[in-house]
Amino acid sequence: MSTTAPRPHPGLTEERLAWLLERLVAHHGEQHWWPAETAFEVLVGAILTQNTAWSHVERAMEQLRVAGLLDPVALIEADPEEVATAIRPAGYFNVKTRRLRNLCITYLQEGCMEGMQLQRTEALREKLLAVNGVGRETADDILLYAFHRPVFVVDAYTRRILQRLGWIQGDEGYERLRGGVEAALGPNTAAFNELHAQIVALGKDTCRPTPRCPDCPLNAACAHAAGDAAGPAA
């Protein structure tokens, strides 16, 4: 029947993911994402945070707010140079200016939050992906954190952490990993919300490119901390 839904990932079990979420919440406390004022700001933040630290996004958002540009119509009608200047701290300011504009146009065409909320998740996802500048992760950020749909967001941190744990290979496709987590935890918006936020926190603070395993709340069960790091290392 479904040709788009990948089969569940064997290494991603409900037990493991529930354990992961519990351990991370115990270590960081609840993250209660998304850190934005309004649902529209979630869409803006989702573009601005592409390959960019959130601290820089916050400054860009504040400058948009001050300039009166934190509004879909204002963003579309504004001089692109003014938008680019406002979001400069977030980097990629020229591409992101175009992407914000593209997203705002679709947002208005689709009837803003009210109109889009009426659509089924898969249809809405396709509409978001059709926007130039919105890829799978950005679309899923929006679906989960603005529309509260039970969609799990896979990012670079997710891959790195799950791979080091030894639960996945690491080269699986995006949809495979998303589907794997979703199948294991069931359609649970609150769990997907918190798990992704916790994964980001761990990826930033502990499970970094050079991992700080001694400080990691997962090290007792982690293949990487146990020394199973892949590669020809001695």
Next chain:
DNA sequence: CTCCGGTGGG
């Protein structure tokens, strides 16, 4: 695979 990019941390 390459480009887009300012900013804070190591």
Next chain:
DNA sequence: CCCACGGGAG
């Protein structure tokens, strides 16, 4: 000083 950052498009 270098590098990594809630990615995506051409």
